[in-house]
Every structure is written in C-alpha cells, then in structure tokens.
Amino acid sequence: MRLSSILKVAACCIAMASCKGLGHNNVQQPVSAQDTNDKHTVEYITQRLNDIYSEAFREKDHDLIALDHRFMSQEYNRLQDQAVAIAERIDDHVIDADHWVLGQDWTYPTMTVAKIEGITPTHATAHVAITSHMPGNDESTTQLILPLVFERNDWYIDNMQQYYEGELLDEKAWYQEYISTH
Numbered sequence: 001m002r003l004s005s006i007l008k009v010a011a012c013c014i015a016m017a018s019c020k021g022l023g024h025n026n027v028q029q030p031v032s033a034q035d036t037n038d039k040h041t042v043e044y045i046t047q048r049l050n051d052i053y054s055e056a057f058r059e060k061d062h063d064l065i066a067l068d069h070r071f072m073s074q075e076y077n078r079l080q081d082q083a084v085a086i087a088e089r090i091d092d093h094v095i096d097a098d099h100w101v102l103g104q105d106w107t108y109p110t111m112t113v114a115k116i117e118g119i120t121p122t123h124a125t126a127h128v129a130i131t132s133h134m135p136g137n138d139e140s141t142t143q144l145i146l147p148l149v150f151e152r153n154d155w156y157i158d159n160m161q162q163y164y165e166g167e168l169l170d171e172k173a174w175y176q177e178y179i180s181t182h
Contacts, residue, residue: 039154040124042116048155049126049146053111056100064098073149073158079175086182094178099160099171101132102142108133114143124148124155 038044052071056062065084069077087094101109115127126146131139145161159172 039150040119040121042119045116045119045124045126045148045155046113049111049113049128052157053100053128057109057111062100064095064100067100071157073156074151075149076156076158076172076175079172079179083175083178086179090182092182094175102130102144103132107135122150123158124150 039048056067056071065080068080072080083094086092097103109130109132112129112131113126114129116124117127118125124147126148128144128146129141130144131141133139142162147158147161148155149158150156159170161168161170163169
C-alpha cells in the first residue's frame with residue numbers, strides 16, 4: 001500500500017514537471033485575463049487606434065463597409081447594416097462620405113490621438129484629430145470623439161461623433177433616425 005502511494009506522488013511530480021515549465025513558482029494568470037488587463041491602458045488603446053487608422057488609410061479605394069465590420073462595434077454595424085438595407089430597397093444613399101477620412105476625396109490623411117479618457121472594463125472615449133494633407137501644403141483638421149467598447153477581446157469604435165457649427169453630429173443617432181423614418 002505504501003509503495004502505491006509513493007508511486008502516485010512520483011507520477012504526479014513527473015506530470016507536473018512536464019507541464020512546459022509551469023511549476024508552483026511560475027503561477028500565471030490565464031492568458032485571456034492577462035490580455036484583458038493589458039488592453040485597458042491608454043498606451044494599448046492608442047496603439048489600437050493607430051493600427052485601425054493605418055489600415056483605413058492604407059488604400060484610397062478601401063471598402064468602407066468592410067472596414068466598419070472589422071473595426072466598429074457590433075451594435076454600430078447592426079444599425080449601419082439595417083440603414084444600408086433600407087437605403088438600397090428605396091434606392092437612396094444613407095452613406096455619402098467616408099467617415100474614416102472625413103470626406104469623399106482625400107489625400108494623405110493622418111490621425112493623432114489627443115486623449116483617451118473614461119476607461120472602464122467595457123467602455124472608453126478617444127478624442128482624435130484627422131488631418132487631410134492636400135497638394136500645395138493645405139491642411140484640414142477635424143476633431144472626432146470616438147466612444148469605444150470592449151468586445152470580442154479588443155477595443156472597437158462604437159460611434160463617430162464631431163461638432164460641426166456647434167452641433168454634435170452622431171453617426172449612430174443618424175442611423176437610428178434613418179431606420180425609424182424609413
């Protein structure tokens with residue numbers, strides 16, 4: 001009986017030693033929890049937005065809806081898809097400009113993160129500036145407010161908002177109004 005207990009302990013020790021170097025001194029958090037904590041920093045969110053906008057600015061003829069589905073929240077995409085379906089059905093245009101570059105025609109835009117605030121486990125708000133660089137050294141800069149949501153284990157843009165002549169332009173509100181009036 002005693003030999004059997006010793007063999008069981010030895011087998012457990014051998015099994016534990018073979019677990020890729022994870023012993024009692026190397027206790028680690030599960031990867032998903034560790035990733036989540038690292039993603040709730042100003043630095044991570046800033047890099048995420050830089051990556052998103054680098055992708056959006058990469059090709060002049062990018063597919064707006066495809067970019068939105070990659071980088072916008074599920075709720076935003078649901079509203080946009082509904083509005084686009086209605087617009088197609090009634091032969092209308094619900095999207096008349098590219099919100100990634102803030103226009104229809106653009107040349108060499110850049111994005112700068114001004115501020116990230118209100119970081120919670122599920123939400124944050126980014127303030128960014130989009131600058132369009134035109135031939136002849138002309139520049140146009142627009143300030144955007146980007147409410148963000150943490151879903152699918154990363155940050156996604158939940159809305160694009162900007163002030164224009166003192167009025168807050170809100171894309172999700174626009175889609176909701178379009179859906180309810182058509």
